Amino acid sequence: MSTDATDTDQAPPGPPPGAPESDAPDLALVGIGMAAVVGVVLWAWIGDDSFDDVSSSSLTWVLDNFGWLFVVAADVFLVLCLVIAFSRFGRIRLGKDDAEPEFGNLAWIAMMFSAGMGIGLMFYGVGEPLTHFLTPPPASGARPETPDAARTAMEYSFFHWTLTPWAIYGIAGLALAYAGFRKGRGNRLSAAFVPLLGARRAAGWPGRVIDLLAVFATVFGTATSLGLGALQVAEGLDITADIDATRTSELVIIAALSAAFVVSAFSGLHRGIKWLSTLNIVLAAALMVFVFLLGPTVYVLDTIPASVGGYLDNLLPMASRTGAFSDHEWLGAWTIFYWAWWLSWAPFVGTFISRISHGRTIREFLIGVLLVPSGATVIWFCVMGGTALRFQSTGEADLAGAVENGAEASLFAMLDALPIGTVTSYVAMVLVMTYFITSADSASLVMGSLTSRGALHPPSWLVVMWGVLMAAVAAVLLVVGGLNSLQTATILVALPFVAVMLVLCWALLRELREDPGAGPARHQALHGLRDVVRTMVGDAVSERSARHHRLRRAAQTRRDTDGEL
Structure with missing residues (x-):
C-alpha cells in the first residue's frame, strides 16, 4: 500500500508541544540501522544461494510456529479499535481538551481517501479478485470460475484490504497522536511506550530498539511496495511498448524512479510532491470512473452490496482461520503476508494519519480511519476487480493467461479489453510511477524522523540515504527471487514488530484509563x-x-x- 504524507493543500499540523526542536540525527541509531540494512543487501546480492536457503527455511519456521500470532494480533487490533471508539475513551481529544480539529471534515476525509490509494491497490485491485476467482482459497470450498468463486474472491479481497489493515494503522496512528498531541512527547514510536518504560528509558536504548524495529519494518515494507511497482511498470511497458519485462528493465525502472525521488528530496520540492499526490488521486478516480462507465456498470452496482454483505457475514470465519485446518502455503502467500505487510507499514501510515488528526476525538479518529479508506477500497475493488470477473466469466475477455504471468499483468489485460486500452494502460503506468516517487519520499521522511529523535524536518541527506537503501533492498530482492523474496522478507521482518504492536496496545490502554478526559470509569x-x-x-x-x-x-x-x- 502507498500513502503520501503530503497529499493535502494545507501543511500538516505543526509539532506537538514538547516535540524535539533539534533535527540532528541520532547517529548511533542511524549507524546501526543502516549497517544492518546494508548487511542484508550485501548478503542477498553476494551470497544469493545461502540467503535464499536461510530465508526460505526461516519463512517455513515462522509460518509453522507463528502464523497463529499474525492472525490473532490482527483480530486484536480490529476489536480494540471498535472497543476504544465506542467506550468512554472515545471522548478523549487528541490535543488539549479545548483543541479544535486542525482540518475540516472534508479535507480530513479527502486525505484519508488519498491514504487508501497506492501501488498496492494498483497491483492487486484486479489481480487478487481474478486470482481467487480462478483458484479459490482452499478453505472456501468454491469451485473455480463459478458464482461462488466470484463471491469468495470479492470477500477475501475486502478481508485483506479494508477493516483489518486500517485497524492496524488506526492503533499505530492513535498511539502516536495521543503521545504527541495529548502528552507532548514528540514524534517517535518509542514515545508511546513511556507508560511502560518511563520517560528516561523510552528516550534511551530501550526506546531506540523500538524505533529501530520500526525502521526495519518500514524499510522492508516499503521495499515490497516499490518492488511491486517496478514489476507492474515493467509489465505495462512490455504490453504497450513491446519492451521485454526482464530483471534488467525492472532494475532500470527502480533506478530511474529512485533518481526522481532523490532530486525531489534534495531540491526541497515537497510542494511538487504534493501536487503529484493530488494528481495521483485525480488520475486514479478518472481511471475508475472510466472503467465503471464503459465496463459492466450494472454488474458493478450489484456487486457492491452483495460483496459487502458477504464479507461482513463471513468476517469471523475468515479472521479466525489459521493453518490448523487449512493450507499453510496459501495463508503464507496471502493472509499472513498481508498482515505482515500492513504491520510493516504501520509506523509510516500511523505517522501520516496522526499528523492530520490533531484536535479530533478518539471516536472521530477511529471511525474515520476504519470507514473512509475502507469505503474507498471497496469501491475500487468492485469497479476494477468486479469488471475483470465479469469479463472472464462471460468470455468477453480471456484474462486467465494474464494472471498466469503474475498479478501485475492482469490490470493491463483488463484495460486492454475496454476502449482506448493503450491510453488507459499508460495512465495506469504513470499512476504507479508517481506513487513510487511519493511513497519513497514519504516513507524516507518517516524513517528520517524516527532516526532524528522525532524531528519533523530531518536532514535531507538522511532522508535520501534511507530512500536509496529502500530502493536497493527492492532491487536486490527482485533479483534474488522476485515477488516471493519480497513477501518472505516482509513476513520475517514483521514478526518481531508484531510483539511491539501488541505491547503498544497495552501501553495505550494503560494511559487512556488514567486520562481525565475519558470521564468516570x-x-x-x-x-x-x-x-x-x-x-x-x-x-x-x-x-x-x-x-x-x-x-x-x-x-x-x-x-x-x-x-x-
Missing part, C-alpha cells in the same frame, strides 16, 4: 448512580415524612378548634 459511574438513587430515595422518604407531619398538625388543629367551640 464504569465502577465510578455505578457508584454515582447509587448515590443518585440514595438521594432520590432519601428525598422521597423525607418528603413523605414531612407530609405526614403536616397532616398530623392539621388534624390536631381541627381538634383544638372543635374543642373551643
Whole structure:
C-alpha cells in the first residue's frame, strides 16, 4: 500500500508541544540501522544461494510456529479499535481538551481517501479478485470460475484490504497522536511506550530498539511496495511498448524512479510532491470512473452490496482461520503476508494519519480511519476487480493467461479489453510511477524522523540515504527471487514488530484509563448512580415524612378548634 504524507493543500499540523526542536540525527541509531540494512543487501546480492536457503527455511519456521500470532494480533487490533471508539475513551481529544480539529471534515476525509490509494491497490485491485476467482482459497470450498468463486474472491479481497489493515494503522496512528498531541512527547514510536518504560528509558536504548524495529519494518515494507511497482511498470511497458519485462528493465525502472525521488528530496520540492499526490488521486478516480462507465456498470452496482454483505457475514470465519485446518502455503502467500505487510507499514501510515488528526476525538479518529479508506477500497475493488470477473466469466475477455504471468499483468489485460486500452494502460503506468516517487519520499521522511529523535524536518541527506537503501533492498530482492523474496522478507521482518504492536496496545490502554478526559470509569459511574438513587430515595422518604407531619398538625388543629367551640 502507498500513502503520501503530503497529499493535502494545507501543511500538516505543526509539532506537538514538547516535540524535539533539534533535527540532528541520532547517529548511533542511524549507524546501526543502516549497517544492518546494508548487511542484508550485501548478503542477498553476494551470497544469493545461502540467503535464499536461510530465508526460505526461516519463512517455513515462522509460518509453522507463528502464523497463529499474525492472525490473532490482527483480530486484536480490529476489536480494540471498535472497543476504544465506542467506550468512554472515545471522548478523549487528541490535543488539549479545548483543541479544535486542525482540518475540516472534508479535507480530513479527502486525505484519508488519498491514504487508501497506492501501488498496492494498483497491483492487486484486479489481480487478487481474478486470482481467487480462478483458484479459490482452499478453505472456501468454491469451485473455480463459478458464482461462488466470484463471491469468495470479492470477500477475501475486502478481508485483506479494508477493516483489518486500517485497524492496524488506526492503533499505530492513535498511539502516536495521543503521545504527541495529548502528552507532548514528540514524534517517535518509542514515545508511546513511556507508560511502560518511563520517560528516561523510552528516550534511551530501550526506546531506540523500538524505533529501530520500526525502521526495519518500514524499510522492508516499503521495499515490497516499490518492488511491486517496478514489476507492474515493467509489465505495462512490455504490453504497450513491446519492451521485454526482464530483471534488467525492472532494475532500470527502480533506478530511474529512485533518481526522481532523490532530486525531489534534495531540491526541497515537497510542494511538487504534493501536487503529484493530488494528481495521483485525480488520475486514479478518472481511471475508475472510466472503467465503471464503459465496463459492466450494472454488474458493478450489484456487486457492491452483495460483496459487502458477504464479507461482513463471513468476517469471523475468515479472521479466525489459521493453518490448523487449512493450507499453510496459501495463508503464507496471502493472509499472513498481508498482515505482515500492513504491520510493516504501520509506523509510516500511523505517522501520516496522526499528523492530520490533531484536535479530533478518539471516536472521530477511529471511525474515520476504519470507514473512509475502507469505503474507498471497496469501491475500487468492485469497479476494477468486479469488471475483470465479469469479463472472464462471460468470455468477453480471456484474462486467465494474464494472471498466469503474475498479478501485475492482469490490470493491463483488463484495460486492454475496454476502449482506448493503450491510453488507459499508460495512465495506469504513470499512476504507479508517481506513487513510487511519493511513497519513497514519504516513507524516507518517516524513517528520517524516527532516526532524528522525532524531528519533523530531518536532514535531507538522511532522508535520501534511507530512500536509496529502500530502493536497493527492492532491487536486490527482485533479483534474488522476485515477488516471493519480497513477501518472505516482509513476513520475517514483521514478526518481531508484531510483539511491539501488541505491547503498544497495552501501553495505550494503560494511559487512556488514567486520562481525565475519558470521564468516570464504569465502577465510578455505578457508584454515582447509587448515590443518585440514595438521594432520590432519601428525598422521597423525607418528603413523605414531612407530609405526614403536616397532616398530623392539621388534624390536631381541627381538634383544638372543635374543642373551643
